[in-house]
Amino acid sequence: MAAGLFFKQALTNKGWLYDISVSISEDGHILAIDQDTNPNCYPVIEKPIVPGMPNLHSHSFQYAMAGLSEVRRNPVDSFWSWREMMYYFALNVSPSELQAITAKLYMELLKGGYTEVVEFHYLHNDMDGSYYAQTEELSAAIITASDQTGLSLTHLPVFYAHANFGGVAPQDAQRRFINSRDQYLKLIEILKSNQNQASYNLGLAPHSLRAVTEDEMAWLLDLRNDLLPDCPVHIHVAEQTKEVDDSIAYNGKRSVTALMDQAPVDSAWCLIHSTHLDDDEVSAIATSGATVGLCPLTESNLGDGIFRAIDFLNAGGHFGIGSDSNICTQATQELRTLEYSQRLIHRQRNILCSDEMPNVGSNLWQRAAIGGARATGRNIGQIAVGARADFVEMKFERNGIMAAVSPQAVLDFHIFSGQKADIGDVYVAGKKVITSGKHPLEEAINTAYVSAIQRLAHKL
Structure with a gap:
């Protein structure tokens, strides 16, 4: 050094x-x-x-899916049909394969300008859905890949229990993701006991309001207070209009509004995607201090929609970028896609800049790096x-x-x-x-x- x-x-x-x-x-x-x-x-x-760029959202195993989901298999392809292919792929990845895929991805992320990755890790169980004898088997594959490549890791084991709002029973295709409360607690305790701050940072991730009930969310937050106080908390929210519609049908509230009512969202939280917001939700996230995790290339690939970046930044909001499904490992391309999405929707040029930093590239890189650092809970990104x-x-x-x-x-x-x-x-x-x-x-x-x-x- x-x-x-x-x-x-x-x-x-x-x-x-x-x-x-x-x-x-x-x-x-x-x-x-x-x-x-x-x-x-x-x-x-x-x-x-x-500054090195923090990558605030990755599902490493999906890196090896590239090219497998670009074939129309439905009259109208969408995120939900893509998800079926992702489930099928996830059911076939062994621990050794996950480690090899993740090491390759993490090496390429380093070469793409990222120096930290937040791994939103929901692949927990064996292929038949049973628990591994070594509870942290698949988390260990991620941590080993980080150590091998030198890409710093914030590891977020995901709690995933249901298929939709109201505690709907999980699908069989989700069997590798599902944890009981006892099993998840055991996983966190093992990872915490093994944790070396120089090696990896540890946080929590309720997968989404679809996958976690109100009672389970409260339990997760209690677990955080007991074992990992002040750790990062990340959650998928409002990525798709169907999720927002399902939330309204379940409790009469839009997704982000429902989350704010359930949890004390603050600057330790990262709300992944947040694609579909109304005015009140834009203001609520910005006021909370939470970071929005944008994954522009994955959001484009899946047809998610376009984030309200101008309104959010004008409200004082913070954002970072992630590679999510890892169809791209270049931080510059995520930032380009973000800026171009805003140019298309607003029909203007040079949008995500400021009076202090009129160069769009410098402004984008610096804001994304600082926002990404907030989402890791580490003093990085500048x-x-x-x-x-x-x-x-x-x-x-x-x-x-x-x-x-x-x-x-x-x-x-x-x-x-x-x-x-x-x-x-x-x-x-x-x-x-x-x-x-x-x-x-x-x-x-x-x-x-x-x-x-x-x-x-x-x-x-």
Whole structure:
């Protein structure tokens, strides 16, 4: 781990700064930031540096589904028909295959500019729905992949008990997801006892109001107070209009309104998607301090809809981005899709920027990184004293294709040029985990992934 680095230009919590020495502690946090001439002779990074991006929502096993769900099997395909394919795929993934898939994904996420991932993990049971002898079998596969790749992990075991509002019995296709209260408590206790803060952060995740009753939500919050006080809490909400309609049919309330009435939602919460909101719900989320977890490419792929970003930000709301179904591992492409969705719905250009930061790319990256950090409960997502030393080097060709681009516009280029973002070195907690776009274990990780996919292909 570097004792310090010297950045020629970096996007900090004070905006773009030039010629800065960044001192790093032994545990990988930023001790000091000084504009100087590099008196400590730290290694010099010539290309622009941006904060590592937290990925606030991932289902790692879905990475291996790419291409399997892009065939129409229904007169009107939707999220709900896609979900049937996802269930079928999930029923066939073994622990070793999950570890290989997750390691490959996490390596690619690092190369895409992410330095933290929040794994919304609901694959708990054996293929027949029975509990593993080792309760944390599938969580262990996720944690091992994180350790192997160097991508920092916030692990969220999901409590999932029902098929719809009112405690409807789960479907057989959901059997790998379902936990009893006792089994879930056991899982959390084991993961907490094994937890090393340098290795993974632990939080809770009621899957959705469809999958968790009011009584179960209250029980989960009591469990949190007893075992993991102040930990992150994430939940799917208002992703689809059908969910909102089902909520109204069940209790007369829209999804987010129902959630706010059931739980003390605050800044430790992350509401995933929140696609379909009325005015009161936009205001309620912003006022609560909760972060909205946007997954623009998955939301586009599934036909979810478009988030009310302008109204939410004008109300003082916070957002971050996630890769969700992992059809894309590039943070820049998630941000591009978010901005373009707003341009299409508002029929304007350069929307998600500010007077203080008029460059859309810089504004998007910084706001998403800070919002994503809130959703992890960790001091990450910005280059600031006290924050973890997570850095991403953006390639910048002064005499090549980017000759007309200033350093302040480097993120504009990488997000909106239409080309794949060219990322060089990536640091997590001051340790270089990607060098010139390559991972040190890349060959072994790729070999294990191909083997896992070949085994899965025979089952499907």
